[in-house]
Amino acid sequence: MELKRVLVELEKLLQNWRINTSGWILVSQYAxxxxxxxxxxxxxxxxxxxxxxKIPWKIKEGIEIHPPRKTKYRAExxxxxxxxxxxxxxxxxxxxxxxxxxxxxxxxxxxxxTEIRVQKPxxxxxxxxxxxxxSTKEGLGTERLNKDIFYIKDMILALSKKGEExxxxxxxxxxxxxxxxxxxxxxxxxxxxxxxxxIVASKGKANGRIIVVYDIKDAKLIKDGDILVTKMxxxxxxxxxxxxxAIVTDKGGMLSHAAILAREIGVPCIVGTxxxxxxxxxxxxxxxxxxxxxxxxx
Numbered sequence: 514m515e516l517k518r519v520l521v522e523l524e525k526l527l528q529n530w531r532i533n534t535s536g537w538i539l540v541s542q543y544a545x546x547x548x549x550x551x552x553x554x555x556x557x558x559x560x561x562x563x564x565x566x567k568i569p570w571k572i573k574e575g576i577e578i579h580p581p582r583k584t585k586y587r588a589e590x591x592x593x594x595x596x597x598x599x600x601x602x603x604x605x606x607x608x609x610x611x612x613x614x615x616x617x618x619x620x621x622x623x624x625x626x627t628e629i630r631v632q633k634p635x636x637x638x639x640x641x642x643x644x645x646x647x648s649t650k651e652g653l654g655t656e657r658l659n660k661d662i663f664y665i666k667d668m669i670l671a672l673s674k675k676g677e678e679x680x681x682x683x684x685x686x687x688x689x690x691x692x693x694x695x696x697x698x699x700x701x702x703x704x705x706x707x708x709x710x711x712i713v714a715s716k717g718k719a720n721g722r723i724i725v726v727y728d729i730k731d732a733k734l735i736k737d738g739d740i741l742v743t744k745m746x747x748x749x750x751x752x753x754x755x756x757x758x759a760i761v762t763d764k765g766g767m768l769s770h771a772a773i774l775a776r777e778i779g780v781p782c783i784v785g786t787x788x789x790x791x792x793x794x795x796x797x798x799x800x801x802x803x804x805x806x807x808x809x810x811x
Contacts, residue, residue, distance in 0.1 A: 559601035714772035717781030719759040746771040759801040
């Protein structure tokens with residue numbers, strides 16, 4: 514479906530959730546492409562910034578969220594995906610953060626004459642700075658840093674093509690901050706074969722049998738109660754999962770798909786271990802302590 518038509522459907526969905534056009538802003542790559550910037554796209558994936566107090570369901574935790582499973586909101590979300598071929602993350606903003614966006618978006622008229630708010634590239638600076646702060650304080654993971662560095666570099670190229678020197682300089686300064694943080698990251702090497710540590714993405718405890726999944730075809734081996742160990746979950750893989758008791762990943766952070774999925778289905782999750790798929794083997798019995806961020810063989 515054409516992007517403009519997708520956005521018409523998105524506006525209808527959010528309106529149905531009583532989030533009117535003054536309560537959300539289209540952000541990230543599709544927003545910038547819509548405004549004429551030659552940025553790379555994560556195809557079929559939108560990002561929508563929403564006032565936190567406008568979300569019609571109870572929010573447990575998270576910065577990027579999806580509607581909770583087994584609710585009418587989730588059913589409508591999935592119908593939107595089926596109809597348009599697009600999904601979307603909901604990025605939460607406080608009233609103060611949302612109000613600060615004034616002047617950093619344009620009003621864009623859709624084919625049905627509805628006007629929506631679309632963020633300009635300069636509006637992303639504060640968001641990237643917030644994510645950088647959380648990466649160091651709350652464990653968003655070095656993979657999140659790498660992902661954001663990629664987008665920042667791409668944005669610099671797109672801004673340069675359009676001759677927007679002032680905004681280009683802002684992104685260049687932002688890039689230096691990210692690269693400085695990245696240099697401080699130390700890669701973990703597996704030394705202890707009985708326990709590993711990572712970032713707590715969803716709290717809880719679970720004991721169970723390990724199943725190591727490297728790609729989609731391995732997902733059919735998962736049985737109820739298994740503990741999923743993988744490098745990094747993908748949206749496609751998560752659709753195939755039966756009821757697992759915990760998730761452990763090599764990569765990712767608090768905003769990874771594994772973290773979001775685990776919070777949605779309410780299972781313990783430890784991400785960013787860097788070595789889980791190297792240390793843990795199919796059939797290992799382990800305890801996942803997602804209070805302390807430890808996976809221990811038992």
